[in-house]
Amino acid sequence: xxxxxxxxxxxxxxxxxxxxxxxxxxxxxxxxxxxxxxxxxxxxxxxxxxxxxxxxxxxxxxxxxxxxxxxxxxxxxxxxxxxxxxxxxxxxxxxxxxxxxx
Numbered sequence: 001x002x003x004x005x006x007x008x009x010x011x012x013x014x015x016x017x018x019x020x021x022x023x024x025x026x027x028x029x030x031x032x033x034x035x036x037x038x039x040x041x042x043x044x045x046x047x048x049x050x051x052x053x054x055x056x057x058x059x060x061x062x063x064x065x066x067x068x069x070x071x072x073x074x075x076x077x078x079x080x081x082x083x084x085x086x087x088x089x090x091x092x093x094x095x096x097x098x099x100x101x102x
Contacts, residue, residue, distance in 0.1 A: 030101050037093055045086050052079025 023029040052075075059072030 027101055030097060034093060034097050041086055041090050048079050048082035048086060051082060052076055055079055
């Protein structure tokens with residue numbers, strides 16, 4: 001119970017911040033959501049690029065071992081698929097924000 005008390009106190013102290021941060025209309029809600037999603041997309045994109053680069057490193061470092069070479073190729077493919085999914089998601093979010101809700 002002693003561990004829960006500080007959490008409850010800090011939650012109650014932050015309550016006005018959450019209440020006054022509420023959007024007044026749908027456009028504000030969408031703008032707030034996009035402001036939350038954009039940094040996440042950037043972080044995931046960086047991770048996907050790192051996976052792709054790691055696949056390249058594994059592919060190059062595997063010189064003669066065919067199994068390691070295949071592992072590097074598969075890692076590169078996963079990185080490319082991750083980038084494709086992220087850019088598609090970003091495009092859909094952008095389309096919804098600009099063309100549907102203007």
